[in-house]
Amino acid sequence: MANVFHPTSNTWVIDNTNSGNTIDARRLKIHSIKWRGGTTAGHTAVVTDVAGGHVWADVAAGANYVSATYEEGQRWIDGLKVPTLASGVLEIVLA
Secondary structure, three states: OOOEEEOOOOEEEEOOOHHHOEEEEEEEEEEEEEEEEEOOOOOEEEEEOOOOOEEEEEEOOOOOEEEEEOOOOOOEEEEEEEEEEOOOEEEEEEO
């Protein structure tokens, strides 16, 4: 699978880091981030804006890890990057 944007649900489904490249360069407002399928304790997932500013990060507590959070609430960010996704899939829903 590849990183895919689903316009009907306004959701990015991300299964790889795209070599740390920008996934979406638009100015975005994130509604929620869900990480599912983290395979190993200690695996990490990191989301940043295009300048590398922190948006969201998590560390898997164990196998088949699922996290459904967005700590910063709804705020505007300048673009979207996923520099780290050790395992699993991120679902990023835009507001």
